[in-house]
Amino acid sequence: MMTLKEQLEQAVAERSRWEIRRQFGADGPNMRNLWVLACMDERMPVDEALGIRADSPVGGGDAHLFRNAGGIVTDDAIRSAMLTINFFGTREIVVVQHTGCGMLSANGNDLVAALRSKGIDVDNVPLDPTLPELRLEKGAFGKWIGMMDDVDQTCIKTVEAFRNHPLIPKDIVISGWVWETEFRRLRAPNKNAPTRPVTQPTAASMKVKGAQPPRWA
Numbered sequence: 063m064m065t066l067k068e069q070l071e072q073a074v075a076e077r078s079r080w081e082i083r084r085q086f087g088a089d090g091p092n093m094r095n096l097w098v099l100a101c102m103d104e105r106m107p108v109d110e111a112l113g114i115r116a117d118s119p120v121g122g123g124d125a126h127l128f129r130n131a132g133g134i135v136t137d138d139a140i141r142s143a144m145l146t147i148n149f150f151g152t153r154e155i156v157v158v159q160h161t162g163c164g165m166l167s168a169n170g171n172d173l174v175a176a177l178r179s180k181g182i183d184v185d186n187v188p189l190d191p192t193l194p195e196l197r198l199e200k201g202a203f204g205k206w207i208g209m210m211d212d213v214d215q216t217c218i219k220t221v222e223a224f225r226n227h228p229l230i231p232k233d234i235v236i237s238g239w240v241w242e243t244e245f246r247r248l249r250a251p252n253k254n255a256p257t258r259p260v261t262q263p264t265a266a267s268m269k270v271k272g273a274q275p276p277r278w279a
């Protein structure tokens with residue numbers, strides 16, 4: 063049995079390494095060698111959904127956590143995954159999206175029209191002001207927004223996108239999950255909408271008319 067002195071010495075040493083772990087590159091990974099991609103929605107508690115300590119209390123240390131609108135694959139998600147997997151010791155990707163997502167709540171074409179009505183020229187906006195090289199073709203802005211028709215389908219497509227990406231090694235474990243906002247529980251994505259035990263997994267169930275710009279088709 064450890065003495066308290068030994069326990070404290072170990073805890074202090076571990077904490078010291080935790081603070082500077084990033085300088086060790088792949089030898090200083092987070093606690094679970096894990097990168098999580100999740101929707102930014104305030105109703106999706108990532109730690110509770112996945113049973114990890116990534117974002118609460120701050121610095122729980124289990125994962126590198128990336129959140130965006132929808133928890134979808136984007137250029138910045140790829141950039142972040144590329145860095146943590148190739149250089150910071152991460153070996154696993156977990157994607158978590160959710161029912162009742164704001165990204166199901168409108169048609170992307172309507173959002174484009176709303177922005178245009180405000181006088182914004184969506185065909186000529188800088189996606190990244192520090193990287194003017196990053197540009198969309200004319201007419202692609204609606205796709206870029208990334209609104210979803212179906213959260214389960216989008217979750218599956220997002221996983222496939224990481225699996226097939228040249229910056230993500232083939233031996234990385236990748237999985238995708240859907241958080242049921244109304245029941246506070248996690249389930250696997252299910253392509254067959256009528257068999258799902260939940261409400262609001264699709265844009266149609268949120269009374270959105272018309273198909274989205276074809277990003278997930």
Ligand SMILES: [Zn+2]
Pocket residue numbers: 101102103131132133160162163164165
């Ligand atoms: Zn969401």
